[in-house]
Amino acid sequence: MQSLTKRRLSAAELDALVRGSTGVGCRLETELTDGWFNSAYRVRLDDGRAVVVKLAPPAGAPVLRYERGIMATEAMVYRRLASLSGGGVPTPALLHAGDGFLAVSVLEGTPWDKVADRLPLTARTALRRELGAITARLHALAPEDGRFGYPAPESALSAPDWRTAFTAMVDAILDDAERWQSALGVPPADIRTMVAEGGYALDEVTEPRLIHFDLWPGNIFVHVPAGNASDPRITGIIDHERAFWGDPAAELVSLAFGGAAGPDSDLVAGYVQAGGRLDFTPAFRHRLALYGLYLGLLLVVECGPRGYDADHLASCRRTLNDHFAELRALG
Missing domain, CATH: 3.90.1200.10 (Aminoglycoside phosphotransferase (APH), C-terminal lobe)
Structure with a gap:
């Protein structure tokens, strides 16, 4: 879905973002275009793992009141679900929460x-x-x-x-x-x-x-x-x-x-x-x-x-x- 709130990066920019935050570089595989608010890319880390990198809107992009800070909300939910006693709520694993982006595991299906x-x-x-x-x-x-x-x-x-x-x-x-x-x-x-x-x-x-x-x-x-x-x-x-x-x-x-x-x-x-x-x-x-x-x-x-x-x-x-x-x- 096309949206003015989406922040798009080149393959080199994604690699620099991930490498600078995690110490591990990545190779862009594809943009995931189904999202309606954030940008998302499937990348392959240098250590071989396939992950999804999700980007918050660019700084200064106009957002609704409730949307302020919601990427941190998503990271919080991933952490809370991971600690849920007995599990039972399947969801990607949060691999990294950086400044304006998340890296999560790739779901089967x-x-x-x-x-x-x-x-x-x-x-x-x-x-x-x-x-x-x-x-x-x-x-x-x-x-x-x-x-x-x-x-x-x-x-x-x-x-x-x-x-x-x-x-x-x-x-x-x-x-x-x-x-x-x-x-x-x-x-x-x-x-x-x-x-x-x-x-x-x-x-x-x-x-x-x-x-x-x-x-x-x-x-x-x-x-x-x-x-x-x-x-x-x-x-x-x-x-x-x-x-x-x-x-x-x-x-x-x-x-x-x-x-x-x-x-x-x-x-x-x-x-x-x-x-x-x-x-x-x-x-x-x-x-x-x-x-x-x-x-x-x-x-x-x-x-x-x-x-x-x-x-x-x-x-x-x-x-x-x-x-x-x-x-x-x-x-």
């Missing part, structure tokens, strides 16, 4: 969205259950300081309670929308009112948990055995930079891009079987609608600084408007 059409129904069912279980284990992680919101201090979007943190998150993206003159198609004042009216539901969330918030199929790698598409497995989840500490219900918003995520879905069945808990009460559903609205806002507003085309913006605006209508229907 292919992004789920690239192989989805090849998978029979039974395989998709099994994968959704496996993904539910992985998500439940991801949600076992809690912040060390007990605060809700985005971990990076640069964003200043955290608080001791979820209502305050989430309200600040929404206010920040609405401020970004004004800055970028984003044509939301819905009144910001109405959005703020909706968040305030959902305060009673947000107050039910008292324990912050790690929320990836970008678990669409492109960020989930699967291995499909040659000649046997009926027996795939998940090999890892990537792109943790959007993560925040919050309500597990929020995870269902991006998970829904890959299939059903309701109370009777295979995904939720796997989540519950792994020890997670998702109670689809009226308050839960109210929060879920708020989180859908928030993600819709992110998708629309990021089109400004990233320079996405009009067709993509129109698609994102439809997503936002659908979530706005859903929330309004709740009364």
Whole structure:
């Protein structure tokens, strides 16, 4: 995906960056172009290891408020997952975190969205259950300081309670929308009112948990055995930079891009079987609608600084408007 936030380096510049930080040089193999925000390159280190080098946007590039410092968030998530008791959340290994870049191991497999059409129904069912279980284990992680919101201090979007943190998150993206003159198609004042009216539901969330918030199929790698598409497995989840500490219900918003995520879905069945808990009460559903609205806002507003085309913006605006209508229907 083309984006104005991507920082591109030549093979020689990549080698100098990696060598200067790790003492080991590298040879560029290919640019990984599926990312939407950061640049990523597959390189071969001088010691023979294949790794992915992920670059933060160049200094001074315009980013949204919540995006400030999010590469450090991704590094933190990799470290926390590596220390998770019993493991159970497959992800690349963090090999190095440098100034404005990460080096991680290469995952076996292919992004789920690239192989989805090849998978029979039974395989998709099994994968959704496996993904539910992985998500439940991801949600076992809690912040060390007990605060809700985005971990990076640069964003200043955290608080001791979820209502305050989430309200600040929404206010920040609405401020970004004004800055970028984003044509939301819905009144910001109405959005703020909706968040305030959902305060009673947000107050039910008292324990912050790690929320990836970008678990669409492109960020989930699967291995499909040659000649046997009926027996795939998940090999890892990537792109943790959007993560925040919050309500597990929020995870269902991006998970829904890959299939059903309701109370009777295979995904939720796997989540519950792994020890997670998702109670689809009226308050839960109210929060879920708020989180859908928030993600819709992110998708629309990021089109400004990233320079996405009009067709993509129109698609994102439809997503936002659908979530706005859903929330309004709740009364």
